[in-house]
Amino acid sequence: xxxxxxxxxxxxxxxxxxxxxxxxxxxxxxxxxxxxxxxxxxxxxxxxxxxxxxxxxxxxxxxxxxxxxxxxxxxxxxxxxxxxxxxxxxxxxxxxxxxxxxxxxxxxxxxxxxxxxxxxxxxxxxxxxxxxxxxxxxxxxxxxxxxxxxxxxxxxxxxxxxxxxxxxxxxxxxxxxxxxxxxxxxxxxxxxxxxxxxxxxxxxxxxxxxxxxxxxxxxxxxxxxxxxxxxxxxxxxxxx
Amino acid sequence: xxxxxxxxxxxxxxxxxxxxxxxxxxxxxxxxxxxxxxxxxxxxxxxxxxxxxxxxxxxxxxxxxxxxxxxxxxxxxxxxxxxxxxxxxxxxxxxxxxxxxxxxxxxxxxxxxxxxxxxxxxxxxxxxxxxxxxxxxxxxxxxxxxxxxxxxxxxxxxxxxxxxxxxxxxxxxxxxxxxxxxxxxxxxxxxxxxxxxxxxxxxxxxxxxxxxxxxxxxxxxxxxxxxxxxxxxxxxxxxxxxxxxxxxxxxxxxxxxxxxxxxxxxxxxxxxxxxxxxxxxxxxxxxxxxxxxxxxxxxxxxxxxxxxxxxxxxxxxxxxxxxxxxxxxxxxxxxxxxxxxxxxxxxxxxxxxxxxxxxxxxxxxxxxxxxxxxxxxxxxxxxxx
Numbered sequence: 001x002x003x004x005x006x007x008x009x010x011x012x013x014x015x016x017x018x019x020x021x022x023x024x025x026x027x028x029x030x031x032x033x034x035x036x037x038x039x040x041x042x043x044x045x046x047x048x049x050x051x052x053x054x055x056x057x058x059x060x061x062x063x064x065x066x067x068x069x070x071x072x073x074x075x076x077x078x079x080x081x082x083x084x085x086x087x088x089x090x091x092x093x094x095x096x097x098x099x100x101x102x103x104x105x106x107x108x109x110x111x112x113x114x115x116x117x118x119x120x121x122x123x124x125x126x127x128x129x130x131x132x133x134x135x136x137x138x139x140x141x142x143x144x145x146x147x148x149x150x151x152x153x154x155x156x157x158x159x160x161x162x163x164x165x166x167x168x169x170x171x172x173x174x175x176x177x178x179x180x181x182x183x184x185x186x187x188x189x190x191x192x193x194x195x196x197x198x199x200x201x202x203x204x205x206x207x208x209x210x211x212x213x214x215x216x217x218x219x220x221x222x223x224x225x226x227x228x229x230x231x232x233x234x235x236x237x238x239x240x
Numbered sequence: 241x242x243x244x245x246x247x248x249x250x251x252x253x254x255x256x257x258x259x260x261x262x263x264x265x266x267x268x269x270x271x272x273x274x275x276x277x278x279x280x281x282x283x284x285x286x287x288x289x290x291x292x293x294x295x296x297x298x299x300x301x302x303x304x305x306x307x308x309x310x311x312x313x314x315x316x317x318x319x320x321x322x323x324x325x326x327x328x329x330x331x332x333x334x335x336x337x338x339x340x341x342x343x344x345x346x347x348x349x350x351x352x353x354x355x356x357x358x359x360x361x362x363x364x365x366x367x368x369x370x371x372x373x374x375x376x377x378x379x380x381x382x383x384x385x386x387x388x389x390x391x392x393x394x395x396x397x398x399x400x401x402x403x404x405x406x407x408x409x410x411x412x413x414x415x416x417x418x419x420x421x422x423x424x425x426x427x428x429x430x431x432x433x434x435x436x437x438x439x440x441x442x443x444x445x446x447x448x449x450x451x452x453x454x455x456x457x458x459x460x461x462x463x464x465x466x467x468x469x470x471x472x473x474x475x476x477x478x479x480x481x482x483x484x485x486x487x488x489x490x491x492x493x494x495x496x497x498x499x500x501x502x503x504x505x506x507x508x509x510x511x512x513x514x515x516x517x518x519x520x521x522x523x524x525x526x527x528x529x530x531x532x533x534x535x536x537x538x539x540x541x542x543x544x545x546x547x548x549x550x551x552x553x554x555x556x557x558x559x560x561x562x563x564x565x566x567x568x569x570x571x572x573x574x575x576x577x578x579x580x581x582x583x584x585x586x587x588x589x590x591x592x593x594x595x596x597x598x599x600x601x602x603x604x605x606x607x608x609x610x611x612x613x614x615x616x617x618x619x620x621x622x623x624x625x
Binding site for chain 1 (some may be wrong): 246
């Protein structure tokens with residue numbers, strides 16, 4: 001059983017009538033645990049819509065999403081929220097750290113709604129995991145570098161230990177060196193057995209991925225599984 | 241970390257917005273609370289003044305009347321079986337259960353007096369009680385106080401040709417005209433007032449009384465209750481409430497209360513609109529942030545809690561400030577605006593009710609923006625959707 005599976009997903013904005021805009025056409029996908037998947041396509045191709053549906057955020061017009069065997073969109077809105085918290089971690093374009101909270105508090109955000117005593121310890125562990133020490137954890141995002149903010153965003157995504165990470169253009173606003181650090185972290189998360197789905201339009205961001213799904217006009221144009229050579233990431237080849 | 245911390249941090253992040261909300265809520269609470277407190281003081285003061293102004297209960301002997309008419313000639317009414325009142329009845333009146341509501345008990349004995357061959361209606365009264373009851377009397381000369389003093393109505397003085405300081409003779413005893421009443425436009429203009437004890441002695445009426453006028457505080461106890469208790473003590477007497485006075489008081493107080501309510505309501509409505517629009521604006525500015533919260537697994541009621549907590553924290557602080565200001569200014573306001581001599585100390589229960597009401601109104605004003613925030617989609621966290 002795939003960790004993430006969508007069947008016949010279509011998404012139409014503005015109703016099914018003649019005025020509606022179809023963002024996705026009958027998309028089928030299966031993503032396994034440990035897979036690092038890049039979703040690519042030009043602007044307006046439907047990749048962010050696909051991410052929102054995969055992320056249990058937006059109900060498709062047609063089709064279903066199964067996460068770990070659970071039919072997500074048959075659940076109530078509130079149960080979908082619970083499922084996002086349990087199964088999904090998000091890294092947003094622009095990182096979307098809450099500016100008035102410290103790095104530590106930002107990482108604790110997914111835990112704030114839980115009745116748990118070890119919130120701070122877990123958040124500090126997640127920050128340590130991405131290389132942010134306790135001193136920097138006490139700073140607000142504006143006092144951190146872009147790379148550090150990216151790490152905090154990843155720490156927030158993994159603090160719940162979710163099996164799936166969704167990343168929406170995670171390095172879009174970062175310089176190449178800092179972006180590289182973030183991409184390396186995402187690779188590590190996939191190597192730990194998480195499914196990582198990254199939306200990007202930048203081919204350089206896909207160097208370490210296992211699979212590239214190309215979307216154009218709301219349809220899957222190409223779904224390529226790559227062979228990855230550890231010693232030489234650039235040596236990846238299309239195989240299937 | 242708890243949701244309340246997120247709320248508090250966001251409050252600190254927008255000091256100008258927080259200040260505006262605190263100011264609006266505090267001013268609304270201060271004005272409304274001050275008005276309520278001034279209203280309470282004014283009501284109490286007005287009630288006391290009106291209650292003290294004349295009698296609102298009259299106790300008379302019960303009697304039977306028979307109209308006399310014979311051969312087409314009207315001979316007036318025949319009053320019979322009159323059971324007069326006595327001095328001991330005053331103790332019965334003062335002994336009722338709600339006696340603390342009695343202000344003045346003014347007994348009277350009415351008879352005809354003859355002065356230099358002229359007849360005049362005379363009333364024996366207890367000077368202290370009568371003068372306190374008839375606070376509208378304006379006396380030329382001195383206020384009577386001694387048993388040898390008499391007081392004349394304007395018409396009586398004119399017809400008898402007497403002025404303050406003159407001496408008059410009643411049944412062989414000499415009395416000093418202490419004063420003359422200015423015209424009142426009532427039966428009192430034709431009356432001669434003298435000391436009750438003297439009147440009872442001169443007319444050989446023992447401790448008999450014609451009627452008793454009672455002034456009672458009706459603001460704390462309905463006049464019907466006082467009336468009923470006196471009637472129960474004196475089943476042989478007719479006890480009548482002067483309802484007009486009580487109704488006038490209720491009317492005056494009712495108008496004052498209505499004015500305060502309308503003004504408070506308007507202030508509250510304006511406050512609600514400002515809180516509502518400011519909070520809606522704040523939610524609009526935080527759409528993406530709320531989208532992030534939702535994408536992290538926050539349920540709708542978590543968002544609702546955050547927005548409500550922010551405004552309740554501000555509302556609570558502002559309400560405390562407003563109540564403090566109201567407590568400080570209500571005394572001087574009551575004195576200057578309503579002419580209240582002794583304003584009430586702010587009752588803690590009233591302050592607690594004002595605080596609770598303020599929080600409830602802030603809660604109501606925040607419900608819609610909080611609900612709207614809770615309905616925001618998690619996809620707002622994604623830039624292109």
